[in-house]
Amino acid sequence: MREKNPVWIGRYREDVIGHSGVAMRVLKSVVLGLAMLCVFTAEATPPPAGIAPVVTPAGGFSIDGNLMANTPAPNVGDWLLSTNSGSGGAVLDAAGAPLNPATTFHFIDPFNTTSDNSFVGGLKWTDDPNVWQWTTGKASSKTDINNVLFHVSTDTNGHTWVIVAADRYSTSGDSYIDFEFLQHSLIASNNGTFKSTGPDGGRTANDLLLSLGFTSGGSVADFFAYRWVTNTGGGGFMYVDTTASLPVGRVFVAANSNTVSVPFGAFGLKTYTPNAFAEAALDLTALLGNFNPCVSLGFKTIMVKTKTSTSSTASIADFINPVQYTLNVGPSASAGPNQARCTEGDVTTFTLNGSATPGLQPISSTAWSVVSGDATIDSTNSLITSAHVSSASATLRLTVIEANGCTETSDVVLSVSPLPTCSIIGAAQVCPKSSTQFSATTGMSSYAWSISGNGIITGTTNAQTVTVSAGSGCGQIFTLLLNVISNNCPGTCTTDILVNDTVPPTLAPPADIVLECPANTATDVTGMAVAHDDCSQVTVSYIDSVSNTCGGARVILRNWSAVDLCGNSTNAVQTITVRDTTRPVVTCPPNRTLECPADTSTNANGMATATDTCSAVIVTLAGATNSAPFAGLVMVTVGGTVSEVTTIVPLMPTPPAPPWMEQ
Numbered sequence: 001m002r003e004k005n006p007v008w009i010g011r012y013r014e015d016v017i018g019h020s021g022v023a024m025r026v027l028k029s030v031v032l033g034l035a036m037l038c039v040f041t042a043e044a045t046p047p048p049a050g051i052a053p054v055v056t057p058a059g060g061f062s063i064d065g066n067l068m069a070n071t072p073a074p075n076v077g078d079w080l081l082s083t084n085s086g087s088g089g090a091v092l093d094a095a096g097a098p099l100n101p102a103t104t105f106h107f108i109d110p111f112n113t114t115s116d117n118s119f120v121g122g123l124k125w126t127d128d129p130n131v132w133q134w135t136t137g138k139a140s141s142k143t144d145i146n147n148v149l150f151h152v153s154t155d156t157n158g159h160t161w162v163i164v165a166a167d168r169y170s171t172s173g174d175s176y177i178d179f180e181f182l183q184h185s186l187i188a189s190n191n192g193t194f195k196s197t198g199p200d201g202g203r204t205a206n207d208l209l210l211s212l213g214f215t216s217g218g219s220v221a222d223f224f225a226y227r228w229v230t231n232t233g234g235g236g237f238m239y240v241d242t243t244a245s246l247p248v249g250r251v252f253v254a255a256n257s258n259t260v261s262v263p264f265g266a267f268g269l270k271t272y273t274p275n276a277f278a279e280a281a282l283d284l285t286a287l288l289g290n291f292n293p294c295v296s297l298g299f300k301t302i303m304v305k306t307k308t309s310t311s312s313t314a315s316i317a318d319f320i321n322p323v324q325y326t327l328n329v330g331p332s333a334s335a336g337p338n339q340a341r342c343t344e345g346d347v348t349t350f351t352l353n354g355s356a357t358p359g360l361q362p363i364s365s366t367a368w369s370v371v372s373g374d375a376t377i378d379s380t381n382s383l384i385t386s387a388h389v390s391s392a393s394a395t396l397r398l399t400v401i402e403a404n405g406c407t408e409t410s411d412v413v414l415s416v417s418p419l420p421t422c423s424i425i426g427a428a429q430v431c432p433k434s435s436t437q438f439s440a441t442t443g444m445s446s447y448a449w450s451i452s453g454n455g456i457i458t459g460t461t462n463a464q465t466v467t468v469s470a471g472s473g474c475g476q477i478f479t480l481l482l483n484v485i486s487n488n489c490p491g492t493c494t495t496d497i498l499v500n501d502t503v504p505p506t507l508a509p510p511a512d513i514v515l516e517c518p519a520n521t522a523t524d525v526t527g528m529a530v531a532h533d534d535c536s537q538v539t540v541s542y543i544d545s546v547s548n549t550c551g552g553a554r555v556i557l558r559n560w561s562a563v564d565l566c567g568n569s570t571n572a573v574q575t576i577t578v579r580d581t582t583r584p585v586v587t588c589p590p591n592r593t594l595e596c597p598a599d600t601s602t603n604a605n606g607m608a609t610a611t612d613t614c615s616a617v618i619v620t621l622a623g624a625t626n627s628a629p630f631a632g633l634v635m636v637t638v639g640g641t642v643s644e645v646t647t648i649v650p651l652m653p654t655p656p657a658p659p660w661m662e663q
Contacts, residue, residue: 057089096264141170250283289360296330331359342489431535531562551615
């Protein structure tokens with residue numbers, strides 16, 4: 001049960017949590033007020049159950065202690081769809097998964113186990129989060145959570161609502177589930193510590209803590225709000241109870257008073273026992289407006305944890321790992337993120353995407369203006385419009401004014417980036433079948449090469465340089481295309497490269513040579529011409545022209561030719577002389593002695609034979625002498641060369657008969 005308070009304080013008190021001096025002053029003021037005014041006391045009651053008038057889910061969000069839409073009344077939304085008829089929508093599917101993960105969250109925490117992450121004993125919910133530590137262990141039953149639900153939506157006035165819900169393992173006794181909204185990041189480190197970037201005692205001034213309570217022994221759902229403010233009495237910062245600032249008619253809370261269904265499961269069951277589940281909905285915009293109608297806060301972390309009481313000395317128990325979530329509440333103006341576009345010439349056009357959210361009062365006007373630079377705006381009163389920038393950059397401001405005069409501004413810088421200088425550096429003409437490297441301007445963030453025509457790229461195509469292998473076609477081109485990006489701006493350039501060779505090759509023929517007949521005139525004897533071309537491959541060939549034929553003797557004019565891939569040629573002549581300076585070899589018939597009269601013809605006495613290494617041999621009988629002994633002269637002609645051989649054939653008279661024959 002809530003404490004008794006003077007009726008003039010009622011739910012609109014602002015108790016200071018965690019500072020005894022201030023609390024004592026408040027107590028003294030209360031006592032003095034009672035003594036002087038003698039008013040009667042009344043019990044401060046929790047917020048009622050009800051329907052949060054949000055756009056999503058359809059039919060608003062019913063805060064009634066159960067999770068099912070269209071239950072018990074039709075056409076009202078809730079966490080889950082039921083089998084009941086009605087147009088009420090849901091934010092979770094039957095398995096408990098968010099239908100829109102950007103606005104709805106379902107966190108599942110281990111329960112009744114020593115492997116659960118929980119706070120180290122003795123830590124307080126008002127401590128600097130940087131001193132918190134965690135370990136693994138079993139939380140107390142009434143502070144042990146299994147499911148935590150969170151949903152963000154807006155109403156038709158643009159107000160931001162948060163709907164929170166959680167459960168507990170045991171329904172015996174008071175327990176509280178805190179939803180802490182922090183403007184800076186808070187993380188649970190792997191080493192059992194927490195790290196917060198909040199500058200004001202681990203938090204940030206105006207951080208909020210919304211506490212969902214099971215009170216009156218756990219049978220009554222309640223809802224509390226706390227605000228992190230400067231401790232004016234003792235220095236530093238502290239949480240102050242701002243429950244009195246909860247907007248009337250804009251906050252609802254309920255717990256399940258009977259057994260309710262939970263299709264996705266809780267604590268190993270499909271139902272909640274009475275007082276195991278609680279939920280609440282709050283118009284955050286209205287709450288902040290009650291603090292200050294012009295205040296606007298941006299939250300980055302949501303920390304969910306449990307405790308056993310609202311006392312500043314109450315220990316914290318179970319927790320969900322801090323959730324990094326961006327939530328902006330209150331009147332705001334956003335000119336959008338800074339933009340950079342590539343130049344479009346003298347004037348570059350930007351699309352302005354401004355946005356504005358109202359606080360307690362509706363927005364009365366929006367206006368764009370130029371703070372610096374040269375720019376014109378198409379429609380200065382439209383949140384979404386176009387700006388035309390003619391300078392290197394321009395700063396534009398969006399001003400949003402609410403009906404109550406609250407003014408919010410936001411600036412955006414529009415930068416015009418120059419197009420990158422794209423150029424291809426390399427030869428304008430290359431040789432056929434050559435490999436050539438081309439390069440681009442340095443300093444680009446990306447390069448992309450491509451090619452068409454008489455060549456191919458070898459190797460990578462995304463570096464500053466590229467290697468091209470030219471084709472074999474002469475007088476043909478290949479086209480290199482380069483796309484570059486610098487400062488997020490693209491650039492393109494191309495170049496045509498001619499594949500050609502106009503310089504004839506050089507040709508060195510073998511030296512002239514004189515050979516003795518017979519001769520081998522093949523190139524492995526007479527030599528091979530040597531050709532060279534600086535641009536392409538060379539083909540070397542020859543054609544022989546033979547003259548001055550005399551037998552095997554001859555003169556060969558060997559015409560060498562060197563031709564490159566593009567048809568350029570060079571010719572050279574090598575003279576090969578084959579001569580015959582060796583006489584033939586003659587073999588005469590053997591000498592003979594004939595009886596006179598004798599037949600001295602070659603038919604009777606034989607014919608001389610002759611051989612020659614160069615050509616055919618003609619053997620003739622030049623003549624004979626009549627002297628005794630008879631001598632014959634043989635003439636041998638070989639290719640005009642005459643060899644003479646004399647053969648002596650003696651003709652002897654008949655000798656007288658021996659005496660014995662005469663007798």
